[in-house]
Amino acid sequence: LVSLRDELEQLGVPLVLRRGAAAAVVPAVADEAGARSLFWNRRYGGGERRADSAVKALARSSGLRAESFQASLLHEPWELTTRGGGHYKVFTPFWKELSSHDFRHPLAVPDSQREAGHAPQGDRLEQWGLLPEDPDWSEPLxxxxxxxxxxxxxxxxxxxxxxxxxxxxxxxxxxxxxxxxxxxxxxxxxxxxxxxxxxxxxxxxxxxxxxxxxxxxxxxxxxxxxxxxHHPDLATVNLRREFDAYPWWGPGANGPGANEPGANEPGAKGSGADDGELAALLKRWQRGNTGFPFVDAGQRELWATGWMHNRVRMVSASLLVKNLGIHWRLGEEWFWDTLVDADAASNPFNWQWVAGSGADASPFFRIFNPLTQAKTHDPSGEYARRWVPELGSEDYPEPCVDLAESRAAALEAFRALRGDRT
Known part of the structure; x- marks a missing residue:
């Protein structure tokens, strides 16, 4: 917001900060400014679309022109359809169709605007108290x-x-x-x-x-x-609904806590761990103390910088949902809280991809081994040592799960899900 405020000031445009429902606040600010038109970049999440529609309806009922425009995506989601008229569920044909299009060149930044003589009043950014104070974990970011x-x-x-x-x-x-x-x-x-x-x-x-x-x-x-x-509930519902019956530990398909911990079978790790042990495993994963250096380095990089390398994200997610048997939604929520790039689409989509429950998902039997992944993608151990300085000492924990046993348990749970006991 500081950056946005400064950029707009260079163009002679004030940033007005108001709290409240967009459908009420935005038309009110436009009216106070004497504006005749409202323009904004289109949004695509379910709640965002409803909010934008409400703004348009109220603004237009007041005589304002209200329009949203495509800006954050290369192509409108509803314009790309399969031959049968449905939406794409597999990436390869989607990408073939998308990449065949020519995309417009962006417009240049407009010239500085004449300073508004009667800019609407708003809150000062400092009044909102958005930055943490005790402790101030934002400073490293x-x-x-x-x-x-x-x-x-x-x-x-x-x-x-x-x-x-x-x-x-x-x-x-x-x-x-x-x-x-x-x-x-x-x-x-x-x-x-x-x-x-x-x-x-x-x-x-x-x-x-x-x-x-x-x-x-x-x-x-x-x-x-x-x-x-096409699936506004992507962050909460398995796209492949058969995965609703998979024995992950954590929230069920019908909302947080629908499957209360303890009502589920133990996680797919197959160790017979109880709720307290699984909650502790989740905490170890979040804090980068799993005993797998590649994963731990990623989680510590995430906490320190708000970012994690994509390869490490996949390996870390696979360990959580397939080896530890913890629901992908708990991982998605953690990434949503900690990643500076988490958005409403890519974050849940990628978690469902790793879990096997999403669109064009990774096959469930593709379980990333964090040890072999480290040998392939961090062969010198440089990345691990950068973020896990105690590596090799007695202070570094033992692995939190047996990879072979947990892999076998996850695959057995998946076979049971399909009704395949062979």
Whole structure:
């Protein structure tokens, strides 16, 4: 918000802060400003769509022109359909269709506006008390991230002219600076997907493999929003409803706590652990004390920076939902609370992908082994040592679960889910 306020001030536009329902606050501010039109970037979550529709209805009933526009996605979710007219559930045909389109070039930043002579009054940002105080855990994040379009565009240019060339090979190495780290800026609208798409496209000839790999990641982002648009309950309900019967520990399919801990069978880890032990395992996972250095490094990186490398996210999620048998929703909620790039689509989509319950999900039998993943993607242990300094000492915990036993238990639970006892 500080960055937004400063950017708008440079254009001669005041940032007005008000609390309340958007349908009431936004038209009221427009009326006080003497505005004749309201324009904003379209939103796609279920609650967001309802709120935007309410703003439009009230504004138009007051004689205001009210329009929302496509800005945060390359393509409108309802415009991409299968041959049968339905929405896509598999990424490959979705990506083939999406990438066949030409996307508009973004408009330039407008010239500075004439300063409003009667700007509506609003709260001071400091009045909202958004920053934590005791303790102030935001300070490390402020050292890592610089919000705003200027920082986003600088990061985009540096990536496109540098790491993009080796992105296809380096993106899975968390110890290396091989990714763009643009996800928070896309999440908060500091850079447009159109800007990213065309910046990458201009380097296609010089970096064909990296450009193709990175473009497909933008495609996965679009695919996640495509799913959320058609499944507004993506964060709470398994897309593959047969997974409602999977014996995860944690919330059931019909809302938090619908399956009270203790009503479920023990988690798929198969150790017979009780509720207290499973709650303790969840806490160990969150704090980066699982005894698996690759996972622990990721969780500690997350807590310190608000970000975790994508490869490590997948491995960490797999350990939670398949080896520990803890519901993906508890992992999704943790990432929502701690990631600076968590959004309403990609976060639950990716958790359901790992859990096997989502659209075009990873096969359930694909259970990431955190030890072999570390050997492949962090062979020197540089990433693990960076975030787990006590590694190799008696202070580092033993593994919290037997990987072979928990894998076998998870697969047995999945076979039972399908009615396959062989």
């Amino acid at each position: 402020a050292r890592v991230w610089t919000p705003g379009p200027h920082a986003a565009h600088s990061l985009l240019d540096d990536f496109a002219d540098g790491a993009l060339a080796d992105y296809a090979d380096e993106r899975d190495r968390p110890a290396h600076e091989g990714t763009s780290r643009l996800s928070p800026y896309l999440r908060w609208g500091h850079v447009s997907p159109f800007e990213v798409w065309h910046a990458i496209g201009r380097r296609r000839a010089a970096a064909p493999a990296g450009s193709a790999a990175f473009a497909s990641e933008l495609g996965w982002r679009e695919f996640a929003w495509h799913q959320l648009y």
